[in-house]
Each structure stands twice: as C-alpha cells, then as structure tokens.
Amino acid sequence: MSLIGTLTTGVSGVVTNSRALNIIGDNISNVNTTGFKSSRAVFGDQFSTSLIGGTLTSQVGKGTQLLGSLQSFEQGAFENSTNALDLAIDGNGFFIVNDGAGNFYTRAGQFRVNENGLVETITGEILQGFQVTNNVVGTSLTDVSLTGVQSQPQSTTQFTLGAQLDGSEATGFTFNSPIQIFNSVGAQDILNVQFTKIAAAGNDWGVNFTSSIGVVTGAAIPPAFDVTLNFDTAGQLTGLNAGALADVVIDLDYSASSPPGTASQLVTWDLADAALVSNGDMTAFATSSSNNSVIQDGFGSGILVGVAVDFDGTVAGLFNNGQSQPLYQRSEERRVGKECRSRWSPYH
Numbered sequence: 049m050s051l052i053g054t055l056t057t058g059v060s061g062v063v064t065n066s067r068a069l070n071i072i073g074d075n076i077s078n079v080n081t082t083g084f085k086s087s088r089a090v091f092g093d094q095f096s097t098s099l100i101g102g103t104l105t106s107q108v109g110k111g112t113q114l115l116g117s118l119q120s121f122e123q124g125a126f127e128n129s130t131n132a133l134d135l136a137i138d139g140n141g142f143f144i145v146n147d148g149a150g151n152f153y154t155r156a157g158q159f160r161v162n163e164n165g166l167v168e169t170i171t172g173e174i175l176q177g178f179q180v181t182n183n184v185v186g187t188s189l190t191d192v193s194l195t196g197v198q199s200q201p202q203s204t205t206q207f208t209l210g211a212q213l214d215g216s217e218a219t220g221f222t223f224n225s226p227i228q229i230f231n232s233v234g235a236q237d238i239l240n241v242q243f244t245k246i247a248a249a250g251n252d253w254g255v256n257f258t259s260s261i262g263v264v265t266g267a268a269i270p271p272a273f274d275v276t277l278n279f280d281t282a283g284q285l286t287g288l289n290a291g292a293l294a295d296v297v298i299d300l301d302y303s304a305s306s307p308p309g310t311a312s313q314l315v316t317w318d319l320a321d322a323a324l325v326s327n328g329d330m331t332a333f334a335t336s337s338s339n340n341s342v343i344q345d346g347f348g349s350g351i352l353v354g355v356a357v358d359f360d361g362t363v364a365g366l367f368n369n370g371q372s373q374p375l376y377q378r379s380e381e382r383r384v385g386k387e388c389r390s391r392w393s394p395y396h
Contacts, residue, residue, distance in 0.1 A: 056110070056111065057110055057111040058111070059111070060094065060110070060111025060112050060113065061111055061112050064091060064111075064112045064113055064114045067089070067114045068089035068091070068114065071087050071088065071089050071117050072089075074087070075087065082156045082157070082158040083154060083155040083156025083157065083158070084156075085119050085120055085121055085155065086119070086120050087117040087118060087119045087120065088117065088118055088120065089114060089117055090114070090115045090116050090117060090118055091112055091113070091114060091115060092112070092113050092114075092115040093110075093111070093112055093113070094110035094111050094112065094113050121140075121155075123138070123139070124136075126138075131160075132354065132355045132356055132357060133159040133160060133161070133167060133355065133357070134157060134158055134159070135157030135159060135357060136157050137155060137157065138359075142154055142155060143155070143156070143157055143175060144175075144176040144189065145168075145169055145173035145174060145175055145176060146173060146174050146176055146191070147172070147173045147174075148174075151176065151189075152173060154169070154173075156169065158170055159175055161194055164193075164195060165193050165194045165195025165196070166191050166192065166193050166194075166195070167191075167192040167193070167194065167363075174191045174192070175191070175192040176189045176190065176191065176192065177189070177190070177192045177361075177363065177376035177377060177378060178190070178376060178377045178378075179375070179376055180362075180373075180374040180375055180376060180377055183373075183374065185377050192363060192375075192376050194352060194355065194365070194375070197352045197365050197375060198349055198350065198351065198352070198367075199347075199349055199350030199351075199352075199365070199367035199369055199371050199373060200349060200373075201230060201232070201233060201234025201346075201347060201348050201349045202230065202234075202345070202346050202347050203230055203231055203232045203309075203310070203313055203346050204229035204230050204231075204313075204315055204344050204345060204346030205314070205315060205316065205345055205346070206315065206316045206317075206318055206344065206345050207227055207229065207239075207315065207316075207317060207318065207342065207343065207344035207345070208317075208318045208327070208329055208341075208342070208343045208344075209225055209227060209241065209317065209329060209330065209339075209341075209342055210329040210330070210339070210340035210341035210342070211223075211225050211243075211329070211330055211331075211337070211338070211339050211340060212331050212332070212333060212335065212336075212337060212338045212340060213243055213245075213253055213279075213330070213331070213332040213337050214332075214333075214334065214335060214336055214337040215251045215279065215283055215332040215333055215334050216334040216335075217245050217337075218245065218248055219245055219246065219247055219248045220244065220245060221244070221245040222242055222243065222244045222245075223242070223243045223337040224240055224241070224242050224243075225240070225241040225242075225243070225339050225342075226238050226239070226240050226241075227239045227240075227241060227342050227344065228342070228344070229315060229344055229346055230346035230347060230348055231261075231262065231300070231302045231305065231309030231310060231313060232302070232309045232310040232313065233307050233308070233309045234347070234348035234349045235261060235302070235305060235307060235309060235348070236261075236348060237259055237260055237261050237262055237300075237302075237305075238259075238260040239257060239258075239259055239260075239298070239300075239315070240257070240258045240259075240260070241255060241256075241257060241317075242255065242256045242257075242258070243255055243277075243337075244256070244273070246276070251278075251279040251280070251281070251283065251332050252276055252277065252278050252279065253276070253277045253279070253332065254273030254275075254276050254277075255273055255274055255275045255276065255277060255296075256268065256270060256273055256274050257274055257298055259300055261302065261305040261306070262300045262301055262302040262304075262305050262309070262313075263300070263301045263304070264298060264299070264300060264301075265299040265300065265301050265312070266299060275288060275289055275296055276288070276289050276290065277330065277332075278290060279331075279332040283331050283332045283333040283334070284326060284328075284331065284332075285319065285326040285330045285331070285332070286326065288319070292324055293319060293320045293324050293325070293326060294319070294320055294324060295316050295317060295318055295319050295320055296316070296317040296319060297314055297315070297316050297317075298314070298315045298316075298317060299312060299313075299314055300312070300313045300314075300315060301313075329341070347369045347370065347371055348369055349369065350367030350368050350369030350370075350371055351367060351368050352365050352366070352367055353366055353367060353368050354366035356372065360377075360378070361377060361378025362374050362376070362377050362378070363375050363376040363377070
C-alpha cells in the first residue's frame with residue numbers, strides 16, 4: 049500500500065469518528081428535550097478486492113465509513129410534572145397531532161391550551177382524539193378542545209337524611225330538615241322536611257314536605273301529615289304510617305318554577321334497606337333534635353375548572369360542581385406497518 053493510501057485510510061477513520069461524535073453531541077445536547085429519541089452511529093469498512101480466476105487473491109481495506117444512524121425508541125424515564133397536560137406514552141405508539149394540513153405523529157407530550165381552547169403542542173399542532181358525548185366514544189378523530197365545555201346537570205332522584213328527633217318533646221313540637229336538591233334543568237330547590245311530634249305518650253312523628261320553587265303533588269294540608277314515622281321505645285325507626293317500614297316517594301312539580309323544570313319529578317327518601325329494615329339514619333332518642341347528614345344524588349351544571357388525564361388516555365374535565373366527566377379518549381396511534389396501542393400517563 050502506498051503512503052497516500054495509508055494516509056487516506058487513516059483519515060477515513062478520523063472523519064468517520066468525527067461524524068459519530070456529531071451524533072453523540074446531538075444526543076447530549078438534547079438530553080432535556082421532551083420526547084427526544086437518541087441515535088447511535090453505524091459503521092462499515094471500505095475495501096477493494098481483486099478476483100483472478102474466481103479465486104480471491106488480495107483484499108486491502110480502505111478504511112471506514114459511516115453507514116448511517118439508528119434511532120432508539122426505547123421507553124424513557126417518566127418525570128413528575130405539575131401541568132396536567134404534560135403527557136407521556138407508556139409503551140409503543142405516538143400522539144396524533146394536526147397542523148391544519150394533515151396528521152403527524154410524535155412522542156413529545158408537552159401540551160398546553162391555546163387562546164382558542166384547543167390542546168396544542170409547543171409548536172402549535174393540535175392534539176387529536178375521539179370525543180366522548182354522553183359517555184359514548186365517537187368514531188372520528190377530532191381536535192381536542194376545552195372551549196365551551198360544561199357539566200350537564202343531574203336531577204335528584206334519591207336522598208338519605210340523617211336526623212335525630214327529640215323523643216322527650218311535647219306534642220306539637222316541630223323540627224325542620226332542609227335538603228338541597230336539583231330539578232331537571234339544574235335549578236336548586238330546598239325541600240323542607242318538617243317533623244311534628246304527634247303524641248307525648250308515644251314516639252310517632254308526622255312529616256310534611258314543602259318545596260322552595262316547586263309544588264309537592266298530593267301534599268297534605270296541615271295539620272294533616274304526608275306520612276307518619278313510627279319509632280319504638282328504644283328510639284329506632286320501625287314503621288311508616290303504622291305499617292311496615294318502606295321508602296317514601298315524593299312527587300314534585302317544577303312546571304311553574306323559574307326556570308321551569310320537569311312537570312313531574314319523583315324523589316325517593318331512602319328510609320329502609322332491601323329487607324325493609326331501617327338504615328339507622330333516623331332516630332328519636334331523648335336528646336336534642338339535630339340534623340346530622342344529608343346525601344343526595346343530584347347536582348347543577350358546572351363550569352370547567354381543570355383537566356385530568358388518566359392512565360388509559362381518557363381526558364376528563366373537572367367542574368366547579370364537584371363532578372368530573374370524560375371529554376376525549378386517546379386515539380389509536382400507529383407506526384408504519386404496525387398498529388400500536390398505548391397508555392397516556394400524566395407525566396412527561
């Protein structure tokens with residue numbers, strides 16, 4: 049080999065390793081880049097051959113060359129974040145984003161809400177997902193938008209009242225238990241449950257219901273009672289209207305309320321379990337009357353105050369009425385030649 053050939057071979061090694069150092073430098077410089085995937089250099093040798101009569105007689109190497117680089121898609125480490133829209137994919141797959149002209153795929157999950165309420169990447173592409181309407185997941189990809197999102201109201205269908213009625217009180221003593229409920233349009237109603245001691249010798253209490261914005265259909269006119277609660281000598285609720293214990297169904301009419309709601313709304317007062325035994329929330333001991341607890345299943349409409357993303361990729365809205373509801377579900381991320389499914393995680 050000539051001196052020039054020898055020098056050329058040596059220079060090829062220097063040049064090739066210099067290019068490899070460029071790849072390493074790029075990896076180091078992007079160590080804090082969200083979603084960045086490192087690469088590694090792939091080398092190959094250069095050689096010339098001389099074939100005489102089909103027999104290899106000489107093979108002189110000419111140095112090395114950089115064949116290319118391979119990108120690693122290995123799972124990176126998750127980091128905690130205070131931003132609910134900093135996401136990561138646990139497993140194979142990509143986020144699908146759209147720039148207005150077409151869809152793109154990315155592992156970078158650093159999202160934010162823009163001035164139009166759309167969830168976008170730092171560079172402005174809009175995150176894509178399947179919209180959830182009334183708990184039904186759509187079939188078409190759409191922009192993930194948080195604008196105009198509102199929690200739908202739910203009318204009250206059942207309540208449980210925990211109250212202590214003073215069994216030592218005289219006949220005619222009254223005690224009130226106001227209960228906040230909601231009608232079909234989310235309007236708040238105060239359903240007042242008034243208890244009246246019927247007889248000093250026994251431990252029975254008459255009950256009347258009144259509504260602050262609606263009408264209790266079929267309600268008795270005082271001094272008659274809508275229902276009567278029967279307590280035993282130990283202060284435990286044992287019967288209703290001198291019979292077996294059962295739940296009480298209250299028929300409410302909101303057709304004349306403002307704003308108007310349903311013309312007929314049935315609300316069940318849960319007094320007994322499936323075996324028609326008292327659930328223990330109503331008592332009549334010889335101690336001061338008090339309201340201890342109220343549980344009801346209705347709520348008014350709510351304004352979006354936050355966003356959460358669970359581990360299966362469902363984007364949920366958090367509302368000021370204490371409710372949460374799914375808004376979007378992750379898309380099916382794909383790679384060329386292979387369908388991939390993944391989980392979104394609330395980290396980046």
